[in-house]
Amino acid sequence: MHIHADMARLREGLPAQPLTDAALAQWGTRPDVAGAIAGLGRFAQGAALEDLPALHRLLSDADAASALVGGLVNTLIPAMQAEPLAQVPLGHATAPGAARLRLASHGRAVLTLVAHAPADKAEPASALFEDGLAHEIVVAGEGSALVHRLGEGGLTSRTIALAPGTRLQRGGVEDARQIITVSRPLLMLQLTREAARPRPAREIALANGRLIKTISGCKQTSQQMMALCVLGALRHAGALSAMAGLGCDQAAERDLRWEALRQTLAMDTRSGLELLARLAAGRDDPLQSAAEALQRQLAAACPDLAPFLPQPA
Structure with missing residues (x-):
């Protein structure tokens, strides 16, 4: 050979x-x-x-x-x-x-x-x-x-x-x-x-x-965003607590926190709505107004979720 x-x-x-x-x-x-x-x-x-x-x-x-x-x-x-x-x-x-x-x-x-x-x-x-x-x-x-x-x-x-x-x-x-x-x-x-x-x-x-x-201009944040998407696609319920914690972390980037909320809502509606309520209630939270707006949108688009959302005054 x-x-x-x-x-x-x-x-x-x-x-x-x-x-x-x-x-x-x-x-x-x-x-x-x-x-x-x-x-x-x-x-x-x-x-x-x-x-x-x-x-x-x-x-x-x-x-x-x-x-x-x-x-x-x-x-x-x-x-x-x-x-x-x-x-x-x-x-x-x-x-x-x-x-x-x-x-x-x-x-x-x-x-x-x-x-x-x-x-x-x-x-x-x-x-x-x-x-x-x-x-x-x-x-x-x-x-x-x-x-x-x-x-x-x-x-x-x-x-x-x-x-x-x-x-x-x-x-x-x-x-x-x-x-x-x-x-x-x-x-x-x-x-x-x-x-x-x-x-x-x-x-x-x-x-x-x-x-x-x-x-995001930060490589680490981009990696975390990708990880959130993967966990959401896998429907890894064990990550719900960590996602909720990230969503509430005001030191994290705004887009990363919002993605954590999105994936939590998609994976477990009740947990996602609880996280959304915490964000909407945080008067000094940069996501507060966006969270309130999402609550209103969900109430209008999904009547079945009304019992879990704040009622308009």
């Missing part, structure tokens, strides 16, 4: 991809890469991009960004051709028409290479406004983007052309951007910093600026 040399190397416990690992390490010693990685730590701690020369040059000079990306590609490709089973040990993600490669990270700061495949013009109905800071520069390709701003006067949007050297910046939950056209494969270098305490993201209708929904 013939065993390919690459498979034999794996079976013998030898380094699986020495050339690829060495190529990536070599790229990391480049002055521009080393300087950017060093600046990433300070950026994560709150330093302004303008105060970090190496990072600032990458995100403001298309030639510098292209040299960094080109150095990575030109170093890695020959090594990976020689080692067809190799995998670049960098975080990556793909979605229809897009791919992301995490070049470096430190704490809340991440330097990412983003690629967009050619696409016809899209007409988005809404945009997501997320917390955090983002600086981007187009390295290669062409396209267009919608840039949105939520201010005191409401929602404003404008279209900008994307070409090598185009820079974009988002400063928090007031800003959003959407790639709407890619006429030539688009390559962008992106520097982001998560907020220390992310405010909820908001999905806004572009036609009228109406709020469609809010989404």
Whole structure:
């Protein structure tokens, strides 16, 4: 039986991809890469991009960004051709028409290479406004983007052309951007910093600026929301007490508490109505008015629940 040399190397416990690992390490010693990685730590701690020369040059000079990306590609490709089973040990993600490669990270700061495949013009109905800071520069390709701003006067949007050297910046939950056209494969270098305490993201209708929904900006809260949904779908009665406690916890995020109420109502109506009554009775509770409104809606829509709901005065 013939065993390919690459498979034999794996079976013998030898380094699986020495050339690829060495190529990536070599790229990391480049002055521009080393300087950017060093600046990433300070950026994560709150330093302004303008105060970090190496990072600032990458995100403001298309030639510098292209040299960094080109150095990575030109170093890695020959090594990976020689080692067809190799995998670049960098975080990556793909979605229809897009791919992301995490070049470096430190704490809340991440330097990412983003690629967009050619696409016809899209007409988005809404945009997501997320917390955090983002600086981007187009390295290669062409396209267009919608840039949105939520201010005191409401929602404003404008279209900008994307070409090598185009820079974009988002400063928090007031800003959003959407790639709407890619006429030539688009390559962008992106520097982001998560907020220390992310405010909820908001999905806004572009036609009228109406709020469609809010989404927790906290990863832990998102995980808890998912856990609540799973427990509800499983109808895990043993979780009812914990759900009720979470619903009453004013230190928890508003959306998380409301989801706990929803799942409790769906799993056990009596327990859910008792929790709803406690929320409606809490005069200093941020959910008090919403809980009272839900009581009125349930009384009107479900007469069978009337005995368990407060009667109108």
